[in-house]
Amino acid sequence: MKPAYLDNNATTRVAPEVLSAMLPFLSEQYGNPSSMHSFGGAVGGHLREARARVARGLSCDPSEIIFTSCGTESDNAAIRSALESQPEKRHIVTTRVEHPAVLSLCQHLETKGYEVTSLGVDEEGRLDLEELEKSLRKDTAIVSVMYANNETGVVFPLPEIAGIVKSRGVLLHTDAVQAVGKLPIDLSKLPVDFLALSGHKLHAPKGVGVLYVRKGTPFRPFLVGGHQEHGRRAGTENTASIVALGRAVELATERIGEENTRVRAQRDRLERGLLEAVPDSRINGGGAERLPNTLSIAFKYVEGEAILLLMDRFGICASSGSACTSGSLEPSHVLRAMGVPFTFAHGSIRFSLSRYTTDADVDLVLKELPPIIARLRALSPFSGKEGEAAAFCSTHSH
């Protein structure tokens, strides 16, 4: 059975065009792009072409592109570089809803003596720009804010953020892993200093990413060794995946209109259908600007993992912000930061669509999910009993 794959913010399928672009570099074109012979040099040419493709997709110069292994590496490299190049600055500004690639790094840096300001968000997941402005200090080394949230799809107003941060002369990094391919990105107009993207979120394979570093931005390499990537990221290039990424960015740029028309329409139909069919449901971040492909919907009185496992029986793949899916005991830090009530947070499900999502996938969810919620609610001691839910356990302070 072909699954109804609606978990594209977790990872995407490799596009057929991308796969065919990369295959020669896993077979006959295996030369090392750094070699002096023409066999390796030919591969080097394809590497340059991939770099140019990525640069065109982002409207920047190829020399500003560093290929990395993933979005996490790109985020780490950007923030660590900013700190190392400005040793006198010990303050970092970020938000409470970042991906763990930034969040955990900042927590780690706090243990090393750095001071981190984590900005909150409102109930729709929006950032308070005045609060951002107030948080900036003379010793702020870098501001790191995501472009679009991986769980809710809420988009931060990056041009406005950049205006504030750059006017104060502070370096700005954005984790754009979820945004690239879904939102048009023009780095000739968007004055960020660093931008991270990840291949497997835009139909390239896993294990390849990009760190954009604006020309003139001081940079200290995270990986030190050979001279690859102009000495900014040592290690023999993952040529097959880099070529794939170049093609994937090209395709994403060509088809970005589809994300914002057909995919958005499918997402909206799914959203409307579920809200109509399931009472006591709501959209997380529904009042904010969101990615066209992402729907975070919360169902009261039920728990996310149980929903996911029952959907899995019908071949529906999605994610949950519930605690039980993650191994932690608290529901998603993003939903908690937004102040989503526990009654909803534990029952939050994320659907993320892609250009390969079909109407039949959406139909399947609309058919199968409402009875699943009804079934779990029938099991629940809280269902429809608001007063009892509140009184069931009175010890909790939250």
Add this chain to the structure above:
Amino acid sequence: MWEYTDKVMDHFLNPRNAGEMENPSAMGEVGSLACGDALRLFLKIDDTGVIQDAKFQTFGCASAIASSSVLTELLKGKTVAEAEKLTNKDIAAYLGGLPKEKMHCSVMGEEALAAALKNWRGEAAPAPAAEGRLVCKCFGVTEETIRRAIRENDLKTVEDITNFTKAGGGCGECAPELEEILADERARMASAAPGGKRMTNIQRVMLVTKVIDEEIRPALKKDGGDIELVDIEGTKVVVSLRGACVGCPSSQLTLKGLVEKRLQEAVDPDIRIEEVRP
């Protein structure tokens, strides 16, 4: 994705005895929406104290639903006295095991059962925080619950405590306190164990004699040897080898590797063996 046993998936997908019970003899409830799981257990108990029926309502993940379902299956037909002996370990074992991070689901079953039996006896259901001091404010877990989980499940780390009780799984502020409780409870367990500091000399002599007579001597006799208990002074146990063991080149290995090791395990980890020649 969690690795669930077929039994867990079966009870999750086909929960037995789900739903509300009309006129139950007893009801127990634990958990909360904030915690992410909650269980309401209904029991019908006849005049002879036999549980005729059990039903449940659960808010929670697959493990929570499966644990509740199994609990009701285990309870039906049991006397109250038998039910009282049921622990979370029985629930987890019946399910063929649970991921360690999900053990708290089975603990929830044990707690709901305790609350239901309390309710059946006419005792007022305690306020959740009344059974001891509240340690984990995020999940409303009391010191008594934590200590009981440590004792009953032989928990050894703070992570174990979190997996079994959820305490410490939120903001993490109580982690240092959990460390203290763990160390204290483990020390109490060690003291209370056979051979622990509270063991009297007479108890120690009796236990050493029992282990030698019932385990060590029969093992040595199989090879034509024997052992005699000569004296016990505190943790020093004086023995004398007999039969084929006398003059055996491996006699020291026998004393250290078999006799001393077994007595350390069964009686007291501080026990040291001394040999006197016949």
